[in-house]
Every structure is written in C-alpha cells, then in structure tokens.
Amino acid sequence: MLGGYPIEGRGAAEIAASVERAVGAGELEPGQLLPPMRELAVRLSVNPNTVAAAYRILRERGVIETAGRRGSRVRPAPATTGRDHIRVHVPEGVRDVSSGNPDPALLPPLAQAFAAAAAQGDRAPVLYGDVPVEPELARIARADLDADGVPEGPLAAVSGSLDAVERVLTAHLKPGDTVAVEDPGWGRTLDLVPALGLRTVPVGVDDEGPLPEGVRDALEAGARALIVTDRAQNPTGAAVSAKRARALRSVLREHPETLLIEDDHGHGIVDVPLHPLAGFTRHWAFVRSVAKAYGPDLRLAVFTGDSVTVDRVRGRQRLGPGWVSRALQRAVVRLWTDGAVDAREVAAAYGARRDALIGALAERGVAAHGRSGMNVWVPVPDETGAVARLLHAGWAVAPGARFRMSAPPGIRITVSTLTTDDIGPLADAVASALGPVPTRSYV
Numbered sequence: 001m002l003g004g005y006p007i008e009g010r011g012a013a014e015i016a017a018s019v020e021r022a023v024g025a026g027e028l029e030p031g032q033l034l035p036p037m038r039e040l041a042v043r044l045s046v047n048p049n050t051v052a053a054a055y056r057i058l059r060e061r062g063v064i065e066t067a068g069r070r071g072s073r074v075r076p077a078p079a080t081t082g083r084d085h086i087r088v089h090v091p092e093g094v095r096d097v098s099s100g101n102p103d104p105a106l107l108p109p110l111a112q113a114f115a116a117a118a119a120q121g122d123r124a125p126v127l128y129g130d131v132p133v134e135p136e137l138a139r140i141a142r143a144d145l146d147a148d149g150v151p152e153g154p155l156a157a158v159s160g161s162l163d164a165v166e167r168v169l170t171a172h173l174k175p176g177d178t179v180a181v182e183d184p185g186w187g188r189t190l191d192l193v194p195a196l197g198l199r200t201v202p203v204g205v206d207d208e209g210p211l212p213e214g215v216r217d218a219l220e221a222g223a224r225a226l227i228v229t230d231r232a233q234n235p236t237g238a239a240v241s242a243k244r245a246r247a248l249r250s251v252l253r254e255h256p257e258t259l260l261i262e263d264d265h266g267h268g269i270v271d272v273p274l275h276p277l278a279g280f281t282r283h284w285a286f287v288r289s290v291a292k293a294y295g296p297d298l299r300l301a302v303f304t305g306d307s308v309t310v311d312r313v314r315g316r317q318r319l320g321p322g323w324v325s326r327a328l329q330r331a332v333v334r335l336w337t338d339g340a341v342d343a344r345e346v347a348a349a350y351g352a353r354r355d356a357l358i359g360a361l362a363e364r365g366v367a368a369h370g371r372s373g374m375n376v377w378v379p380v381p382d383e384t385g386a387v388a389r390l391l392h393a394g395w396a397v398a399p400g401a402r403f404r405m406s407a408p409p410g411i412r413i414t415v416s417t418l419t420t421d422d423i424g425p426l427a428d429a430v431a432s433a434l435g436p437v438p439t440r441s442y443v
Helices: 012-025 037-044 048-060 111-123 135-147 161-172 187-195 213-221 243-253 307-318 326-337 345-364 383-392 418-436
Strands: 063-065 072-074 155-158 177-185 199-206 226-230 259-263 281-290 301-305 377-379 410-414
Touching: 012 048, 037 048, 048 063, 048 072, 111 326, 135 155, 135 281, 135 301, 135 326, 155 161, 155 307, 161 187, 161 226, 161 259, 161 281, 161 301, 161 307, 177 187, 177 213, 187 199, 187 281, 199 213, 213 226, 213 243, 281 307, 345 377, 345 418, 383 410, 383 418, 410 418
Parallel strands: 177 199, 177 226, 226 259, 259 281
Antiparallel strands: 063 072, 155 301, 281 301, 377 410
C-alpha cells in the first residue's frame, strides 16, 4: 500500500499499468517512493523479475526514476502529468494572453493553396513507394537553409518540431541517458524528454540563449544531447546572438559526440538573424516548422542533419506513418511560392507589440524579457499570487511552472493579439500584481 493505494497485477504490464493509473489520478504523488522490488514481489506473490520488468517499463515511459540503493520513486514531473495541465481557466470576460498562439489575423488564407494541392494530386496521385519529400519543398527549404548558413545535409519532412525532436532523440539515445534542456524552456520538450525514459538537466537561459557555462557543465556531467531554440525561444523570447553562438560552438567542439538538436520554429516570424550551431558535433539536426507563421494546424516541419541521423529517422518513419502527406507539403509549397506570408511584416508586428509591452513595464519598474517571437517573460517573486491577481484584474497569463525546472518563478504573456490600447492597462495590471518588489533575473 502506498498512501492507501494498492499496486496490483500479476504480469509486468499489469503492474506497470496499475502504477501509471495511480500517478495519472494523483493517488501516487511526484517524488513518492515505490516499494523495493523484492518487497512488492512478495506482496503480489510474483517473481521479483516480474516487478523488475514492470519498473523498467515505468522508467522507459518516464513515470518513475531509479537512483540505485535509494530506490525507485515517481518522477517530479512524470509524463502522465504533463505541463499542459498547469494552465489557467479563463472565465468569460477575461482577456487570454496565455495561449502562445499566433495572431489569426497574421495567418494566411489556406483555401487556394489546398485547392491547388488537391488538383495537383488529382493529376498525379501520390502512391506507395513515391519519394517522401515533395521535391519543390526540399528545393526551397534547402535554399533557405543555405542562405542562413546551416550545414549541408539530407532533408526529411516530419509532423512538426516536437515530432522531429522525439524522432531524433530516439534515433540516438536509450532510456536513462541525459538531455540538456533550456530552463526556462518549452514545456512540451520538458515533458517529452522524461516521457521517452530520458533524464533532463537544466541549462540557464538569458536574452542571448543558453548560457555556455551551463551547457559545458551539463555536457561534462554526462549529458549526451543538447536541445537549443535558436530564435523566438518559448517562453523567454531569447535569440542566440552571434557572440553567444561562438561561445556555444566552442563548448560543442570540446564535446563532439554530443547530439545537437536546434529548433528554429520562429523562422518566418522573427526579425533577428539566425546563428546556427550545427557542424561541430558528429550528430546533429536542425528543424524548421511552419506552425507559427502559417498556422498550428499545418503539422509540417522540415529538418536536416548528418546523414546517419536523417537516415535513422527516415527508416523509423517508414515503419510508422510512412511519410507526411504530400498534399500538405504541396499546399505549403504553394503558400511559399505565392508569398502568402510577409515575414518582415509579421516580425515587425510581433516586435512592435513585444517592445511596447516591455517598454511600458519598464516605465512601471517591472523587468521583462522578449528579444524575439510572440512571448514576453516576466520574472515574479510569487508566481501563483501574480497569476491569481492578474486573473482577478481581467488578464489570464501563463504560469511559469509550465516552463521551468529550477529557474526562478515567472509568468509568460503572449503579445500576438495585443492592441495599442491594451498595452497600458496590461502593464498597469502586471505592475499592480507584482507590487513594489526588487527586479530579478530569470537566469
């Protein structure tokens, strides 16, 4: 019995499912110690090897972690209790600036692009055995990557940035390996890594990207992979600068066996240059999705990397979905070739809203961060209190707990739909919610 919850089952899968149900229901809490394997085997009248197999399943699913003689316990943020559940219910009449969504008014109409793609499919249907990447998609994507200094490599199409991150990680790592991640960072990445049975080690972030010393410490401590958001980092808006890129490349040269994954999901909505890190480790992947610029429902990302990494991802993809819909790829090509999105205009719109809010907060004595993209990160002394007071004032913001591991508390504000008239009232509400508190860095 654990806090009144009985672990049940006769087989490894049944025992693992019993524990996972309890974690998902909150009956087993993060950090709670599980019984030693032999003790649980006696209690369930099963072979200790059966319990060992169940615990292995739970580790691989990211539900528990094992620390030698200290035993096995529920992970602090198990995969069954994802960070997406850490959100604010937005009552009627409250303005939602928590979603992280792009401005619908800046997204292009899709009807003509999909009609053209459908007509092309009618003329030349895609059949089993056809190439998985639309040739024109590959040509345009490769030209853009070349222009931004991303190293040469084969291309693959996947279903969004996170799909690429997952496939690349599983192509190289095994359960128990450690991945260095940005902190604060993208909540779904922070959930995905342990869900794959991998360990996370946080790396601090400032406005110019991951801190080199933090990356070095993580890699020297044994991290086998590093995930970096090049621009429009979620939630802080950080963008890797030229100076920071040089420092990070220097660290990566010292650790050439590191698996480097770069996520440039901000491509098409940012006004800062790209400074890629790829090319200094044996295995790497560079990912660009179309979600932020063209619409979240367009589940498409293009990634390049070293030949081994891309080949492994393609091979595993062939055994599952096979390929990303060529009709979707053709529609995106049409959007690209028609110039459906003016990247400079979109970047300028988000930049103006971001800068206006940060400036208004500064006038009220509140420090905030947001160098690129559509989000602003505000360090706060009391995250729960700030979220609650802002909700009472009519603004729903995202709790920083969705994006943090060991970083200090904060709140994320999505600026994508803010108007000029919104800036002052929102800044007043944030300043009032924080009160006269000293400025803090989120590093």
